[in-house]
Amino acid sequence: MTKQRKISLSEAEMPESWYNIVADMPNKPLPPLHPQTQEPIGPDALAPLFPMGLMQQEVTPEKWVAIPDEVRHLYSLWRPTPLYRAYGLEKVLDTPAKIYYKYEGTSPSGSHKPNTAIAQAYYNKQEGVKRITTETGAGQWGSALSFACQHFGIECEVYMVKISYHQKPYRKLMMNTWGASVIASPSNKTQAGQKVLANDPDSPGSLGTAISEAVERAATDEHTKYALGSVLNHVLMHQTIIGQEAVLQMEKAGDLPDVVVAPFGGGSNFAGIAFPFLRYNLEEGKNIRCIASEPASCPKLTKGIFRYDFGDTIGMTPLLPMYTLGHNFVPAPIHAGGLRYHGAGVVVSQLLKDQLIEARSHQQLECFEAGIQFARAEGIIPAPEANHAIATVIAEAEQAKREGKSKIILFNLCGHGNFDMSAYEAYLSGKLTEHELTDQEIQQAISGIDTPEIA
Ligand SMILES: *Cc1c(COP(=O)(O)O)cnc(C)c1O
16 A cells, blocks of 8 residues: 555535634633723624624634635635645654644645635625725735635735835735735824824834724725734634644544644634644543644743733734733744734633643744755745744654654644745845843733733
8 A cells, every 4th residue: 555645635525614612612711801991892892893794703602603605615726725644754853753734835825814814805795895904914914815805806905014015025916916905014094104104204114003004994994894814713713624624634544643733823823723623622532732833032822921912012902811922022023924923812822721732932943944854855845934833843753752652743834935935045044043032021021011910
């Protein structure tokens, strides 16, 4: 028998519902609070910014939410995505561990982000929304949303952090190709942007400012809504199609994973692959370890605190109960742009608090070494974010070797790195530096938080 490398599913085998882990959680997430009154808020508080269809998903107690046919049909452009056994990596690591990866880089924009972008564009379309605004840093989310909006005939306006706008022209051009307008932030289009420019005409921009600009546009135009690419419950739920497919594929391979690993920014691709496996722990008492991998320069899960905090820098969003380094925390400019976020999704935070999942942090150089080892062994060049998961996988595989034990590892290869060659160039030419935070810097960031504590 030949060794099967690629485990595929047919279009008909694509899952028909998203999985809402909240239904199975022993401790439900705490409610969001109003940014000023600090009173709990319901879904209608966010109605000016998001369509009701999505706000209902945000609070639904239902365990399964049906994926609309039109969304599933568009998913079928590239879904189900392949799952691979990493024979090449196992060989170079000389490990008794079996390593599998789910590859989300086959989507049109090259990452897992269209899984939610398409769903979000669909629900906006249902409610007659004409335009969607958003922010993008590295460009993965902006390109996914541009692609999705184009399909549904919705205008898409992307506020791209000015420094990325100039450093990543190809990401901007992808968005333009899909018909979106891309605005370098800070811009003159909004009061938030004008204010920043008045203080500093040469500001390189920040994700915080770009969020403020996109939110202001949505809040001041009745035909415009706002979209977020991670963190929120509905976004995490949309991504569970990844793990549900992976459950079926691992069954086909005849291996249940001992460990499931994914990189962690706000939690969407981690939730996507891990929650459908965690379901077996919660429902059947299985003991699958789920590990979130984050950068040592932005270690909210491993070193942050569990507390109410704002989702944005200037404190416009509701207060969310989450692991955070403080909304004023500015992460070092590492090359995994998608992981430079001060906080974490509410659901993932509660699961970590309850010790139902684990977290690890890795230095930048270790991650690129891992990514290059993977690229040479398996062919695919990973997104810099995904390199964090690969670093954790290699550590787990090396531990299995030391202990002489077999172990089944699955990780989420959430995107390819074909538009991130400048990061690889920096590594290969020896210019990449470490950005570990000292305990003092972390204490400083955390002690500056003045939002409500969680008893
Ligand atoms: C956006 C992004 C991330 C981080 O966001 P999550 O919500 O934590 O998944 C990680 N990897 C890639 C490729 C991304 O585009």
